[in-house]
Amino acid sequence: MDAFDKEIITAFFVASISGETATDIIRRKLALSTEYLEERIDHLVKNGFIEGNRKSLTEIGKNSIRIVLAGGVFDIIHPGHIHTLRAAKALGNVLVVVIATDKTAQKMKNRIPLHNMELRRDLVRSLSMVDLAIVGQEGDIFKSVELVKPNIIALGYDQIHQEKFITDGCKKIGIDVSIARLQSPIPDIKSSKIEHDYGKSIYGI
Structure with missing residues (x-):
């Protein structure tokens, strides 16, 4: 997992408390194309860090930060x-x-x-x-x-x-x-x- 994956996981954690969407939080910090961001989120879903609903972290994801x-x-x-x-x-x-x-x-x-x-x-x-x-x-x-x-x-x-x-x-x-x-x-x-x-x-x- 690289530093950018950590940023995405951090954004999902913050979103779980703030009520914002994780993608809005990430875009506020980093200038990324929607396509690239979605690919990285897909990767984290596939590897068990983000739930399949793409809205919350799994226990593995929470424990990774x-x-x-x-x-x-x-x-x-x-x-x-x-x-x-x-x-x-x-x-x-x-x-x-x-x-x-x-x-x-x-x-x-x-x-x-x-x-x-x-x-x-x-x-x-x-x-x-x-x-x-x-x-x-x-x-x-x-x-x-x-x-x-x-x-x-x-x-x-x-x-x-x-x-x-x-x-x-x-x-x-x-x-x-x-x-x-x-x-x-x-x-x-x-x-x-x-x-x-x-x-x-x-x-x-």
Whole structure:
């Protein structure tokens, strides 16, 4: 299986959650003729990676990719986010990012987010390393985990989640995951600091 087959399988996985068609996702990324794309999908169907209905992955197809799940507020996208998400994507084939709801973001940041959850999702979705961005479920992080069924959950250097809490919660819903704690080369860059420094520069406080 080559890198292009992985792209097709990734698109089918993303489509299973987003509701889009896999072919639309692929064409958004790559300029391909319809004929060539259909030939490659036929090849993957023949080899048991895609179901005969050409709408979903088989178990073999799902198991052929590594799915990475990351999460956060992402109210102000900054270089630390970019580095962390690139590092998360490097751990597997598919990067799914869960965006905190507005209520969760307010609890985490002790303030109302500057951007609502739909806008924050769209901003993260526009990043090249992100395959899918979704808004999380209020009050239960494991609902998103159950939906995505990741192989790896990537935690940022400043995320306070306890790794044992996550692995135990995943086991309760029948999902076996690895936890990756990512490091930032610029840990001093945080959204809260950017907002604070901006306020000082504008208002002189």
